[in-house]
């Protein structure tokens with residue numbers, strides 16, 4: 001039997017592999033496989049296909065190639081391999097730095113193979129020449145080693161000892177900036193960033209983004225319970241089997257009581273005065289505007305039946321059915337209501353239906369001076385005020401009439417977050 005040519009072999013290997021990919025891709029839903037498994041299967045098939053193709057390349061007559069020819073063949077192969085490695089690693093959920101490392105590894109492999117294929121050197125003519133070559137190799141290797149290691153983070157025994165000997169943190173009094181900073185260190189040291197983003201920081205969406213979710217709106221007790229007993233309450237959108245078990249249950253043993261206080265003080269700063277909280281697992285996210293559960297809770301607040309906001313009753317003035325009970329109180333049924341003109345230096349021409357989240361929040365937390373619309377945000381936890389706003393909107397924009405959800409806003413960046421503080425968008429004390 002005659003040896004098949006490469007193109008004959010490829011004509012078999014490629015269609016079979018692509019066929020498998022198509023089967024896995026379209027067959028997965030029928031087989032009940034998740035998207036992640038589906039992507040992995042396809043990735044594996046493609047990698048195996050490339051491997052088999054490489055094996056199928058016929059052994060050519062041995063011909064010395066020049067250095068440049070050598071590179072010309074290897075670089076494109078490595079680039080393609082690098083891209084494949086990047087996406088396969090990504091689909092397996094490796095953090096981005098691991099992906100970078102894997103690709104760097106592929107390129108180190110390139111250097112290795114280039115070295116292997118270099119033309120052999122001419123044999124040394126004399127003893128002296130071989131010693132010089134030996135010394136030169138040694139010097140080159142040392143130089144590379146020293147330059148590379150100098151770039152890496154250095155082990156500083158003093159710093160490491162200090163870290164070990166640092167006395168356990170003791171706290172007293174209220175959470176100031178130092179406590180919040182200490183809490184952030186505890187967040188980093190316990191690798192919370194491995195699963196949680198905080199606004200723009202972090203690189204994994206395994207758990208909720210604690211910034212856009214605005215975990216700081218919740219009570220300290222709730223946050224503490226979510227850290228110590230993560231299985232008790234699932235974050236919305238994280239009810240799947242994998243997410244349910246993802247958050248470790250050992251933090252009660254690893255984090256001391258005082259550290260926990262600092263950690264919670266840090267988490268309490270995670271709020272956004274310009275957007276509704278965002279729920280769900282990226283990219284299947286939604287805002288509280290469209291969350292039926294939140295809107296139902298908002299109705300309870302609006303009608304004065306929420307124990308946590310005892311004394312607050314929007315319906316007394318704005319009406320339980322949306323028909324204002326007090327003259328002058330905003331009629332939420334009319335989407336074309338203008339903004340109040342009674343606040344000096346703060347007015348928008350936008351009609352109620354187009355109000356930004358930031359405006360809703362500002363009006364309800366700050367109130368309208370000189371009117372019965374008091375600055376409710378000075379008295380009541382903002383968690384409940386956002387919910388009441390989500391409900392108030394339904395008077396002119398009922399949930400069951402909506403054809404689409406409001407878009408999830410882009411994650412605020414560092415500059416925006418700084419601006420909230422400098423423009424005093426936060427109320428003190430934080431409720």
Ligand code: HEC
Nearest residue numbers: 190191192195206207208226230233234235238243246247
């Ligand atoms: C291995 C991944 C992982 C690590 C590490 C992790 N978490 Fe989580 N966390 C999750 C997941 C997934 C959820 C959502 C499911 C749930 O509620 O248990 C979650 C939920 C939470 C919630 C509740 C959010 C809500 O909507 O109520 C809080 C608070 C939280 N984590 C804080 C932390 C803190 C603080 C740390 C570090 C001390 C940490 N997590 C470490 C994966 C992780």
Ligand code: HEC
Nearest residue numbers: 313314317328329330339340363364368371372373388389
């Ligand atoms: C004691 C009566 C009263 C209560 C309680 C009350 N409001 Fe008002 N609200 C008013 C009045 C009066 C106005 C009109 C202010 C003005 O003249 O501009 C108003 C205006 C508003 C506006 C519009 C501000 C603007 O720019 O025109 C919003 C939004 C609002 N209320 C939301 C709420 C929500 C949400 C609650 C419950 C958390 C609430 N109000 C509770 C009386 C009240």
